[in-house]
Structure formats: structure tokens, C-alpha cells
Amino acid sequence: MKHAQRVPDPDPAATPAAKRVLNAGSGPLSSRRLHPVFRGEEWQEVRLDIDPQTEPDVVGSITDMSALVPPRSFDAVWSSHSLEHLYAHEVPAALSEFKRVLKPGGFALITSPDLESIASWLLEHGPDHVVYVSPMGPITPHDMLFGHSASIATGKRFMAHNTGFTCASLGRLLLAAGFPTVLAKRELLDLWALALTEQADKASVQRELKAAGLDMFDSPD
Numbered sequence: 001m002k003h004a005q006r007v008p009d010p011d012p013a014a015t016p017a018a019k020r021v022l023n024a025g026s027g028p029l030s031s032r033r034l035h036p037v038f039r040g041e042e043w044q045e046v047r048l049d050i051d052p053q054t055e056p057d058v059v060g061s062i063t064d065m066s067a068l069v070p071p072r073s074f075d076a077v078w079s080s081h082s083l084e085h086l087y088a089h090e091v092p093a094a095l096s097e098f099k100r101v102l103k104p105g106g107f108a109l110i111t112s113p114d115l116e117s118i119a120s121w122l123l124e125h126g127p128d129h130v131v132y133v134s135p136m137g138p139i140t141p142h143d144m145l146f147g148h149s150a151s152i153a154t155g156k157r158f159m160a161h162n163t164g165f166t167c168a169s170l171g172r173l174l175l176a177a178g179f180p181t182v183l184a185k186r187e188l189l190d191l192w193a194l195a196l197t198e199q200a201d202k203a204s205v206q207r208e209l210k211a212a213g214l215d216m217f218d219s220p221d
Contacts, residue, residue, distance in 0.1 A: 007046055007058055007069045019075035022101060023047045024062045024094075025082025028054045035078055035109060037212035046074075051158050062086075063093045069101045077101065077108040083170075084112050085147070088163040095177035095195075104199040108179070109209075114191040115164045118144045121189075131189065144189065167191050183216050192216065 007022075021038045026047035034045055048068070049056040060068045062082060077098045083091055098108045118141050121131055127142040136148055143149055147160040165173075167184040170193050174182045179195035181202060186192075194209070194216045196202055209216050 006067070007048070007073065018042055018044055020044045020046060020073070021076040021078050022069065022074045024077050024079045024098065025049055025085070026054065026056050027051075027080075027082070035080070035111075035212065035214070037109070037209050037214070038076065038078060043076075062097060063090045065097050065101060069097075071100050072103045074101050075103055075106050077106075079108065079110040079112075081112060083110065084161045084164055085158060086162060091163060091173055092177060095173055095179075098195070099178045099197070102197050104197060105201065106197050107200050107205050108174075108193075108195040110170070110174075110193040110195070111190050112165050112170065112193075113144045113161070114186050114189055115145075115166050117186060117189045118164075165191060167193070183218050185216065 019042055021034065021043050023034065023045055026049045029047070034043075038045065046058065047054075047056040048058045048060055048062065048065070050059065050061045052059045058068050062079070063086065079098070083094060086094060095108075102108065121129065122141040122145070125131075125141070127145075128140050130138040130140055131144070132139050137150055139148070145161060145164065151159040167186055170191060171182045171184045174193060174195045177195075180198055181196040181200070182193060184191060184193040192214065194205070196205065206217050
């Protein structure tokens with residue numbers, strides 16, 4: 001498959017109201033599916049990943065997309081279990097890139113393993129306890145902390161985890177990256193963060209997310 005050198009322009013056949021979401025660190029098409037809020041006909045997905053074997057639309061690192069993604073070119077950024085694969089010192093650069101590529105009024109939706117929940121499982125059951133079974137196989141606290149061991153053993157070193165977050169730490173990083181409004185929550189073994197640009201309609205985004213099954217309201221609605 002031939003990969004684009006740069007994010008393609010919007011599809012001219014799309015409706016004028018079409019919105020674009022950047023799937024940042026998309027992974028394989030089968031495993032990094034869009035959040036339901038982005039699955040409507042009004043959304044166009046562009047997949048970006050550092051590993052060409054995942055067959056993304058564009059090959060590149062989320063830590064520096066300057067040669068790949070123009071500024072203010074996306075309505076949303078979706079980052080699902082990608083940030084933990086970076087080293088800690090690379091995370092601020094990636095979050096600043098998320099902010100740079102968003103249009104005025106855009107938002108970033110991020111999910112990542114929750115260190116606090118994983119630590120609880122680790123202390124109670126040990127590192128090798130099977131917490132759940134995924135399409136890749138059994139997942140343990142060790143896998144959640146350090147990356148899927150079976151995949152890494154086959155040479156997929158991109159699967160290794162090099163950092164981790166709590167709601168508080170990820171929230172601080174997003175604020176430091178220039179997002180004026182950040183909401184974060186823990187849900188089961190994951191944390192979720194919603195980062196809004198200055199002109200984003202917070203209430204509207206929250207309503208859309210709730211309709212798609214994710215409640216990011218910071219107070220009773």
C-alpha cells in the first residue's frame with residue numbers, strides 16, 4: 001500500500017458540513033477504531049501512525065507532524081492508547097501538536113491506561129493476573145503497564161509502553177500544551193480526557209459525547 005507523504009486535502013465529494021478527525025497513532029485499522037462520536041456520516045477519518053505495517057493514511061510520529069499536517073486543519077483529534085507508547089519527555093510535544101492541528105472550535109479526545117486502576121489490580125492480584133481477554137489474547141497488569149508482552153516478543157516494539165498517566169497528570173500536561181479547558185475522568189481501567197480549544201462549544205461537545213456513550217460533564221447536567 002502506498003502511503004501519503006502529507007495529510008490529504010478534504011474529500012471534494014464530501015458535504016460542505018463534513019468534519020475531519022485525525023486518528024493520531026491509529027494502529028492497525030482493526031484495533032484502533034474510532035470512538036462512536038466520530039462514526040457519523042459527517043466525519044471523515046485520517047489515520048496517522050509511525051508504523052507503516054499498520055497501513056495508515058499517513059506515516060509519521062505524533063510528536064512532530066509539522067511536515068505532514070497543516071495547522072488548524074482538523075475539527076478533532078482522537079488519540080486512543082497512543083500516548084503511553086511515547087517516552088515521558090515526548091508527550092508535551094505530541095500534545096502541542098494536537099493543539100496545533102486543531103481548527104478554532106476543535107477538540108481532542110484522548111484515552112489511555114489509568115495508572116491508578118492498574119496499580120490497584122497489581123497490588124491485589126499480582127502482575128500476571130488475567131484482567132480481561134482482548135482480541136490479542138489475555139491482558140494482565142504487566143501488559144497494561146509495559147505493553148502487550150506477546151506482541152513485543154514477536155518484534156512489535158512499537159507496542160511497548162514507555163510512560164503512563166493519571167487523570168491529574170494528563171490534565172496538567174494538556175493545560176501546559178495550551179488547551180484552556182480540560183476535563184478528565186477514570187472509567188474502569190482507562191482514563192479519558194477531553195481537551196477543548198478556546199472557541200470550542202463545550203456544552204455541545206459534551207452533549208455529543210454523552211449521546212455516544214461517554215459522559216464528560218464536569219457537573220450534573
